[in-house]
Amino acid sequence: MEKLKQSLPGPEDIFRATLSNGIVVLARANFNSPSISMGGYLPAGSIFESDEKLGLADFVSSSLMRGTQTRTFDAIYNELESVGASLGIDSNVHNVNFGGRALVEDFPLLLTLLSESLRTPTFPKKEIETLRMHMLTGLALREQDTADMAALAFDRMLFKGHPYSRPGDGFVETIMSITRKDMKEFHHRCFGPKGMVISVVGAIEPQKAADAIEHILGGWQSAGQTLPPLLPKTKPVRKTVRHHHSLPGKSQSDLVIGMLGPSRKDPEYFPASLGNSILGQFGMMGRIGDVVREKSGLAYYASSNLSAGTGPGSWEVSAGVNPRNLDRAIDLIEKELRRFVKNGVTKDELADSQANYVGRLPLSLESNSGVAGAILNMERYHLGLDYYQRYESMVYAVTRADVLEAARKYIDPERLVISTAGP
Amino acid sequence: MENRVTQVTLKNGMKVLLKEIHTAPIISSWLWYRVGARDEVTGKTGISHWTEHMLFKGTKKFPAKILDKAISRDGGRWNAATSRDATHYYETMPADKIDLALRLEADRMQNSAFGVKEVASERTVIISEREGNENEPLFQLTEAVQQTAFRVHPYHHEVIGDKADLQLITRDELYEHYRRYYVPNNAALSLAGDFETKPMLKRIRELFEPIPKGATPKRILRPEPEQRGEVRFSIEGSGETTFIQAAYRFPNATHPDFFPLQVFDGLLGGMSGLSTKTSRLYRALVDKEYAIEVSGWAEPTIDPYLYRITLIKHPKRAVDEVIAAMDAEIKKMQDTPVAEDEIRRAIKQARAVFVYGNENITSQAFWMGYAEMFASYAWYTTYLDNLAKITPQDVQRVAQQYFEPASRVIGVYLPKGSEA
Numbered sequence: 048m049e050k051l052k053q054s055l056p057g058p059e060d061i062f063r064a065t066l067s068n069g070i071v072v073l074a075r076a077n078f079n080s081p082s083i084s085m086g087g088y089l090p091a092g093s094i095f096e097s098d099e100k101l102g103l104a105d106f107v108s109s110s111l112m113r114g115t116q117t118r119t120f121d122a123i124y125n126e127l128e129s130v131g132a133s134l135g136i137d138s139n140v141h142n143v144n145f146g147g148r149a150l151v152e153d154f155p156l157l158l159t160l161l162s163e164s165l166r167t168p169t170f171p172k173k174e175i176e177t178l179r180m181h182m183l184t185g186l187a188l189r190e191q192d193t194a195d196m197a198a199l200a201f202d203r204m205l206f207k208g209h210p211y212s213r214p215g216d217g218f219v220e221t222i223m224s225i226t227r228k229d230m231k232e233f234h235h236r237c238f239g240p241k242g243m244v245i246s247v248v249g250a251i252e253p254q255k256a257a258d259a260i261e262h263i264l265g266g267w268q269s270a271g272q273t274l275p276p277l278l279p280k281t282k283p284v285r286k287t288v289r290h291h292h293s294l295p296g297k298s299q300s301d302l303v304i305g306m307l308g309p310s311r312k313d314p315e316y317f318p319a320s321l322g323n324s325i326l327g328q329f330g331m332m333g334r335i336g337d338v339v340r341e342k343s344g345l346a347y348y349a350s351s352n353l354s355a356g357t358g359p360g361s362w363e364v365s366a367g368v369n370p371r372n373l374d375r376a377i378d379l380i381e382k383e384l385r386r387f388v389k390n391g392v393t394k395d396e397l398a399d400s401q402a403n404y405v406g407r408l409p410l411s412l413e414s415n416s417g418v419a420g421a422i423l424n425m426e427r428y429h430l431g432l433d434y435y436q437r438y439e440s441m442v443y444a445v446t447r448a449d450v451l452e453a454a455r456k457y458i459d460p461e462r463l464v465i466s467t468a469g470p
Numbered sequence: 471m472e473n474r475v476t477q478v479t480l481k482n483g484m485k486v487l488l489k490e491i492h493t494a495p496i497i498s499s500w501l502w503y504r505v506g507a508r509d510e511v512t513g514k515t516g517i518s519h520w521t522e523h524m525l526f527k528g529t530k531k532f533p534a535k536i537l538d539k540a541i542s543r544d545g546g547r548w549n550a551a552t553s554r555d556a557t558h559y560y561e562t563m564p565a566d567k568i569d570l571a572l573r574l575e576a577d578r579m580q581n582s583a584f585g586v587k588e589v590a591s592e593r594t595v596i597i598s599e600r601e602g603n604e605n606e607p608l609f610q611l612t613e614a615v616q617q618t619a620f621r622v623h624p625y626h627h628e629v630i631g632d633k634a635d636l637q638l639i640t641r642d643e644l645y646e647h648y649r650r651y652y653v654p655n656n657a658a659l660s661l662a663g664d665f666e667t668k669p670m671l672k673r674i675r676e677l678f679e680p681i682p683k684g685a686t687p688k689r690i691l692r693p694e695p696e697q698r699g700e701v702r703f704s705i706e707g708s709g710e711t712t713f714i715q716a717a718y719r720f721p722n723a724t725h726p727d728f729f730p731l732q733v734f735d736g737l738l739g740g741m742s743g744l745s746t747k748t749s750r751l752y753r754a755l756v757d758k759e760y761a762i763e764v765s766g767w768a769e770p771t772i773d774p775y776l777y778r779i780t781l782i783k784h785p786k787r788a789v790d791e792v793i794a795a796m797d798a799e800i801k802k803m804q805d806t807p808v809a810e811d812e813i814r815r816a817i818k819q820a821r822a823v824f825v826y827g828n829e830n831i832t833s834q835a836f837w838m839g840y841a842e843m844f845a846s847y848a849w850y851t852t853y854l855d856n857l858a859k860i861t862p863q864d865v866q867r868v869a870q871q872y873f874e875p876a877s878r879v880i881g882v883y884l885p886k887g888s889e890a
Contacts, residue, residue: 121753129819341534
């Protein structure tokens with residue numbers, strides 16, 4: 048157990064510094080392998096975009112590496128791929144996220160390419176049109192995907208009137224309407240060092256990593272950068288709503304059943320998370336997996352998921368079933384939800400999931416990218432650098448009553464959002 | 471730093487590979503059986519994968535739920551998978567908990583119950599897994615290409631199996647398949663992580679050596695006859711996106727041409743594990759707007775299999791136009807030797823991908839066992855050295871030999887009602 052604790056990242060070995068322009072740097076050394084992993088974000092997500100221009104943040108983040116003031120698209124990827132490095136940039140509602148890895152000698156190259164992409168993208172016309180066609184193809188594929196279409200309608204109903212109701216990849220009409228000018232304006236308005244966080248894990252002394260980042264990104268200033276708007280409030284649905292998206296010719300239907308859930312910072316997060324583990328994660332997908340898959344043989348996958356981030360979360364059960372079993376599966380899931388809020392969880396179930404949460408930590412932190420992601424989350428959700436030192440006691444502090452209270456706060460079996468897609 | 475690997479064959483013929491890595495308090499254990507889709511005859515396709523599912527249904531000592539809970543309680547990660555050539559079961563656990571995984575695997579090698587009820591409920595689960603796959607145009611196309619490419623060799627069907635067989639396979643057939651292939655002399659165990667080799671080996675002997683040796687199962691030997699001329703076909707389905715897949719005959723993993731073909735693949739389609747935006751196919755097809763996406767893919771196999779190029783067609787092009795552009799790019803590599811620099815670049819890429827793989831204990835244990843299934847662990851450890859020997863002439867020769875239209879299959883997925 049001692050060795051286990053020592054292997055977890057903590058305040059003794061996570062380096063944290065704020066650069067002169069506000070960028071927060073987090074770093075942890077690991078000299079077991081001559082490589083580094085890097086991740087980070089800045090607040091330039093789809094929350095900034097209008098309904099008419101849905102997909103703009105996604106379009107912009109996908110364009111960043113398609114040409115900069117210094118390099119063409121091909122030159123950027125030639126630099127990266129020639130040394131076996133990789134770098135990717137994408138976006139979600141709140142942030143533009145980036146991640147990459149390289150052999151440690153190529154870390155400066157990785158940083159330089161990241162810096163150029165974030166600071167001086169040129170949005171070349173030809174590249175934008177190529178990308179637009181890729182995005183439209185992605186939307187055509189989404190249109191045919193039962194899981195995607197069920198999820199899309201689920202978010203629309205659950206988060207009605209809230210930025211979380213909108214798909215980050217937009218719609219055909221909005222993608223068609225986005226211009227190069229829109230993209231340049233979005234970049235000017237949303238990109239900058241304020242709120243940017245970068246974490247580096249691998250074969251480099253943390254101070255050296257921070258010096259390199261200061262050298263390459265420390266000079267970035269952006270007068271135009273604005274702060275993201277505040278999130279509006281969400282309202283749970285008043286009674287169960289159900290929507291089916293018809294996709295003729297499909298062999299399988301997908302379903303999502305759920306409700307609003309806690310945010311990552313809510314006090315109910317841990318009880319809800321452990322409850323969700325029992326409901327639809329632990330072992331072979333928890334109670335949901337047991338009734339839908341193991342006992343009834345209705346689905347290859349059937350599980351529940353708590354999606355908790357910066358704003359309000361969602362708590363959802365999803366499964367893929369034969370179209371003729373759709374109602375039966377929904378029925379079984381509703382019954383499980385009723386049982387869950389009526390009786391809560393057993394002592395043994397809670398003990399199992401608690402042991403799982405603590406025991407799996409070293410596995411989730413096995414790779415450099417796993418550690419880089421964990422450190423970013425500490426910063427993103429203000430968990431503190433000693434989060435993993437406190438983690439075990441936080442997990443074991445959760446009682447059966449806490450789980451039941453969290454379940455009852457969020458799950459009302461009479462007020463569900465049910466979304467299905469299939470033939 | 472090169473960690474030493476200990477390789478031992480137990481008295482009952484089971485191969486054991488151990489690699490100490492003390493960077494994190496984790497051990498990853500992989501048990502491999504030499505059985506997969508290639509061991510299935512018509513009428514029993516999918517039986518290996520179904521058998522794999524049944525091994526999660528419990529034994530007397532570890533009933534299903536207990537088994538499942540026991541691993542999860544300890545924070546372990548576990549799963550299994552069936553491929554064309556092999557089936558594996560793995561657990562990555564906190565180091566002090568690995569004994570549970572070893573006891574479980576030793577037990578379910580011989581004592582899995584295959585209850586009638588469990589077989590029945592798993593039948594619909596697997597059919598549901600297949601139906602989920604069938605929702606995807608690319609699954610439909612890939613399956614059709616494979617069955618067109620192989621008529622005689624059992625690589626002709628997908629691992630999941632045909633629906634007709636999934637409806638008919640019986641409990642007794644499953645059990646018979648299990649008893650025949652799940653014998654220690656048909657298995658290999660690969661372990662990497664935070665342990666001391668000597669006591670670990672002693673423990674493995676205690677658990678696995680008492681399992682009696684069985685008859686070593688014979689593998690099906692039905693080589694695919696030579697293809698005489700290109701085959702093209704199309705299938706139709708929903709949506710508005712056209713997919714094209716070209717499959718070329720590719721040698722088995724231990725064939726000397728496998729390595730020059732790896733370099734060829736790295737240049738043509740891009741190195742697996744990295745982005746591929748400077749590969750020749752990307753530059754020729756995506757940059758020039760013949761395709762929205764392109765990828766090249768081969769896997770190491772026991773018998774000759776396929777190299778597949780998969781494309782999403784650009785809406786403004788015709789299918790034939792796209793295939794012609796792809797052919798022109800391949801022809802360049804057949805007509806002109808590639809530059810030395812390009813080969814050196816591919817080798818640096820491969821080295822980087824190897825380094826990333828070695829960050830992770832689970833992946834190190836995986837490779838030890840996986841390589842045993844189609845070659846030997848030495849295949850993996852000498853991989854980079856073998857790449858380093860490749861010359862531009864080698865790459866040109868294999869491009870000419872393996873990438874002739876006469877021995878390929880081209881399948882097209884067309885949206886219903888559209889014109890090619």
